[in-house]
Amino acid sequence: MxxxxxxxxxxxxxxxxxxxxxxxxxxxxxxxxxxxxxxYLSEQEDYKATASQLKAYLKLNASTMSGIISRLEQKSLVARLRNPRDRRATFITLTAKGAELLKDPPTTLQEKLTARLNKLSPERIESLNMHIDLLVQIMDADDLDASPIITTKEIGKK
Amino acid sequence: MxxxxxxxxxxxxxxxxxxxxxxxxxxxxxxxxxxxxxxYLSEQEDYKATASQLKAYLKLNASTMSGIISRLEQKSLVARLRNPRDRRATFITLTAKGAELLKDPPTTLQEKLTARLNKLSPERIESLNMHIDLLVQIMDADDLDASPIITTKEIGKK
DNA sequence: AAAAAATAGTTCCTATAGAAACTAAATAAG
DNA sequence: CTTATTTAGTTTCTATAGGAACTATTTTTT
Structure with missing residues (x-):
């Protein structure tokens, strides 16, 4: 099966x-x-974003995002700014400490992935990417209903 | 990137x-x-296995496995049998209630997956499987160190 | 035989993940 | 303007997941 x-x-x-x-x-x-x-914060204007924006980027539940932000705040890697235009929302901003950590970020997974990917030809990487996309479609019911599975031609392309 | x-x-x-x-x-x-x-239990002899066997099958940490077993026991879907040969270990056995649930198991994910997979040709499914395997190798450092990445010929086969 | 080391599983801890309920604020409807 | 509805984020809860410490038991070493 x-x-x-x-x-x-x-x-x-x-x-x-x-x-x-x-x-x-x-x-x-x-x-x-x-x-x-x-x-994500480091790439935003003024290094700040709302919790909702973070949530949407990471595709997480609001409660999960809230927990992550709280732990980051506890580590002083982010801080909160009031949003004068909408009292319901606060901005989450990258702190200097957070920015410093990003200068020399943990890259073990990145290095491992990159090293392995470098052993593949560009065509293989492209094919792998395409199959990951296929997998995303197969696993994600809403998207699949909205759009057809990518066609044979696209998969077979090399 | x-x-x-x-x-x-x-x-x-x-x-x-x-x-x-x-x-x-x-x-x-x-x-x-x-x-x-x-x-897994339903496929074992006498419908029973040790926590370690379950742990190995699901590739989980012992503490995680312990929690899952406890919750299954609380729902009366599994029970514990003493192991006379090794007092450190107990057997986890499928209960009648557990077996009954398996007669009509939740199959929503299975149905969705199967329906989507049925839209693909056998060659595409094979190719998808191969790329998943490649992904498993890329992500799993220990295995990669132990064995080389599958070769171009194998990936390209269609 | 006694002591040391290893093992099976549990407990305690942290983090992620999502659902439901909640509160305060904003927006829409009447 | 008032009321109803929606929204942003938090809190509470459950489950999964893994690491470290722990306890009881077994196995290995001395």
Whole structure:
């Protein structure tokens, strides 16, 4: 049954990402979701964004995002600014400490991935990307209903 | 940067699996890891296995496995049998209630996956499987160190 | 045989993840 | 203008996930 094989394999991938996040967190004090939040802020105007913007970028539930922001704030990597235009919302801003961490970010997963990807030809990387996209479509019911599976031609392209 | 794109996409997949597990849990009272544990037990001799065997099958940390077993026991879907040969270990056994749930298991994710996979040709499914395997290798450092990346010929086969 | 080391599983801790309820504020409707 | 609805974010809850410490038991070493 392909279904179970795929799930088992995907769980392997999930586990390796979790393990890597744990290692990074132990070594640098920030997890992958926290790091991605910091990076997102560093790319915004004035290094600030609302919790909703972060939530949308990371595609997380509001309560999860709230927890991540709280932990980042506790580590002084982000701070809060009031939004004069909307009292319901506050801005989350990158602190100098947060910016400094991004100067020399934990890159173990990036290095590992890049090293492995470098061993593949551009065509293989493209093909891998395409299959990941296919997987995203297969797993994501709403998107699939909205758009057809990418065609044979696109998959087969090399 | 391919690294970040891949991580973002994989997080999408992870999220859809988490969402599906939540839905299944709400509808049937068991999550995907719990369900996989029940299914594993149903395939063992006498419908029983040690926590370590379950742990190895699901590739989980012992503490996580312990929590899952406790929750299954609380729902009366599994029970514990003493192991006379080794007082450190107990057997986890499928209960009749657990077996009954497996007669009509939650199959929403399976159905969705199968329906989508059925739209692909066998060659595409094979290619997808191969790329998932490649991804498993890329993400899993230990295995990669132990064995080379699958070769171009294998990837390109269609 | 006794001591040391390893093992099976639990407990305690932290973080992520999502659902539901909640509060304060903003927006829309009447 | 008042009321109803929606929105932004927090809190509370549950489950998964992993690391470290722990306890009881088994195995290995001395």
């Amino acid at each position: 392909k279904y179970l094989e795929i799930i088992v394999k995907l769980r392997k991938i999930i586990r390796s990402i979790n393990l890597e996040s744990k290692r990074i967190e132990k070594q640098f004090g920030v997890s992958i979701p926290q790091l991605m939040s910091l990076q | 391919k690294y970040l794109e891949i991580i973002v996409k994989l997080r999408k997949i992870i999220r859809s699996i988490n969402l599906e597990s939540k839905r299944i849990e709400k509808q049937f009272g068991v999550s995907i890891p719990q369900l996989m544990s029940l299914q």
